[in-house]
Amino acid sequence: MGPDGGEGVTTAKADEGLRLARTIVDLLEAKKGEDILLLDLIGVCGFTDYFVLCTGSSERTLQALADEVMEKVKKDHRIADSHREGGATDGWILLDYGSVVVHLFSPELRRYYRLEELWRAGQILLRMP
Numbered sequence: 189m190g191p192d193g194g195e196g197v198t199t200a201k202a203d204e205g206l207r208l209a210r211t212i213v214d215l216l217e218a219k220k221g222e223d224i225l226l227l228d229l230i231g232v233c234g235f236t237d238y239f240v241l242c243t244g245s246s247e248r249t250l251q252a253l254a255d256e257v258m259e260k261v262k263k264d265h266r267i268a269d270s271h272r273e274g275g276a277t278d279g280w281i282l283l284d285y286g287s288v289v290v291h292l293f294s295p296e297l298r299r300y301y302r303l304e305e306l307w308r309a310g311q312i313l314l315r316m317p
Contacts, residue, residue, distance in 0.1 A: 209240055210226070212240050213316075216253060221244060221249075224314070226238065226312070229307060233307070233310070239291060240290045242292050251275075251276040254281045254292055258270060261285065
């Protein structure tokens with residue numbers, strides 16, 4: 189459908205979400221995030237389109253990854269605030285940008301929560317060791 193049918197808006201929103209997710213993945217890779225996964229949840233999940241999962245090897249690394257993501261998204265995508273939950277000392281930081289939800293885990297909590305398995309109906313778009 190065209191502009192008056194509404195489907196074009198949905199496609200544009202999904203494209204914007206995917207661009208945001210890829211920006212985040214690239215940044216996490218550059219900043220030494222580990223086991224990065226980009227999961228497409230369109231049609232599977234009602235509250236977001238994409239999950240980005242990443243493991244940080246230490247509390248300091250988790251905090252640095254979260255800070256860098258927030259700064260880069262604010263600068264490059266002009267999204268000033270995300271909903272943030274958790275902290276580096278908790279071993280899990282969640283950054284919610286609406287169409288993209290970022291999960292930054294300690295290795296132990298990543299294994300414990302196994303979000304990849306919980307959301308296995310989603311399509312893996314990218315996995316980086």
